[in-house]
């Protein structure tokens with residue numbers, strides 16, 4: 213029965229079929245601790261970079277300036293550097309699907325780059341990216357073909373790992389389209405081992421959990437008392453440095469709401485979800501829409517604030533060509549992507565994010581984002597804590613209030629869980645949870661475009677926050693769909 217469910221749940225990212233009836237196994241077989249195969253020490257903080265998929269998709273006409281090509285990657289690398297993105301940490305330039313030739317390399321048996329769009333093949337692509345001081349990211353699939361129908365890595369992991377190591381690949385996103393979900397644990401473990409013995413340190417991004425049944429079961433579970441089937445977080449963390457959890461992001465606020473809604477649901481119902489992220493092992497909710505003209509700025513800011521609070525990988529995808537002009541970007545988007553305080557919330561966490569509250573529900577017809585208002589806390593270095601509230605629907609609650617004592621206790625529990633789980637999170641060992649008696653002093657983080665006066669910011673988020681000490685309640689008012697409020701509490705001093 214489980215195998216049937218797993219098969220039905222194949223290719224969730226990008227897919228749209230209705231989910232199968234819910235069946236909840238008692239214990240996932242992969243929850244047993246497998247041997248660690250991934251190289252340790254990589255991505256101690258959530259990786260940042262740029263990824264081609266959401267904006268550029270799968271253009272293959274060599275004459276088009278938007279085709280997946282060496283020319284596009286060169287121009288993007290130049291934009292990442294000249295626009296200040298690289299200096300803000302966005303240093304991994306990841307080429308997603310559709311870079312491949314239709315046939316494997318005859319000499320090596322490895323996946324090869326399309327020669328018309330990538331003259332000089334992978335080595336030239338790697339040299340170009342490294343020439344800008346960036347890290348080289350590439351895409352593949354553990355099955356025989358990728359989601360876009362190009363050759364996958366299935367059957368020749370060793371050959372592909374060798375070719376990628378020779379070309380200087382630093383980051384590999386391994387999709388799971390066209391592989392039987394029941395085979396995913398063995399396939400990802402085998403790929404991880406092949407990369408680990410390639411002679412180069414390569415960060416492995418897995419799409420594994422996005423193809424497991426809880427992605428589909430979540431909708432059914434919403435309407436039932438069943439918990440979600442467990443995701444094998446231990447096996448994931450042993451093999452992968454990050455992993456995609458849920459469906460593909462799309463250039464649409466509803467997509468942000470859908471992902472955030474899943475995150476809140478998983479935090480409440482998916483065993484192990486909240487405690488899983490740690491240095492070298494991150495949940496990945498997919499690319500950022502920051503800079504996409506079709507996405508209202510408030511939604512871009514809400515997505516960025518949530519992704520930062522979650523400690524998620526930060527991969528831009530919008531067009532960054534333009535040498536600092538960003539003519540097509542909405543006002544403020546570049547400042548948002550470079551927002552030092554939010555990036556610090558993302559990069560200087562002391563433990564995973566914790567769901568504080570979900571307030572209200574949207575009305576009928578909004579089943580993809582029923583959580584009208586979410587509030588999350590993330591403990592930060594130095595005993596600080598970030599609280600982010602975001603409103604995902606035009607209906608429902610407009611304010612989230614949480615007792616400050618709960619925030620402090622919540623953060624303390626997360627820290628405790630991270631320490632107890634051990635693993636690579638040794639940096640956590642030096643972090644002490646603030647005592648409940650510690651007074652925290654709160655300060656709002658402005659999400660407004662820097663070019664606008666603060667009064668304009670207040671008019672569209674109506675953010676309020678109080679009180680300033682560790683007793684009482686913290687209330688964040690977020691009246692509009694797509695708006696978010698962020699506050700950071702630090703020990704008063």
Ligand code: GLA
Pocket residue numbers: 225226265308309351358359360387419460
């Ligand atoms: C899947 C992934 C996307 C992207 C495409 C490429 O849908 O989830 O992120 O990599 O494949 O075909």
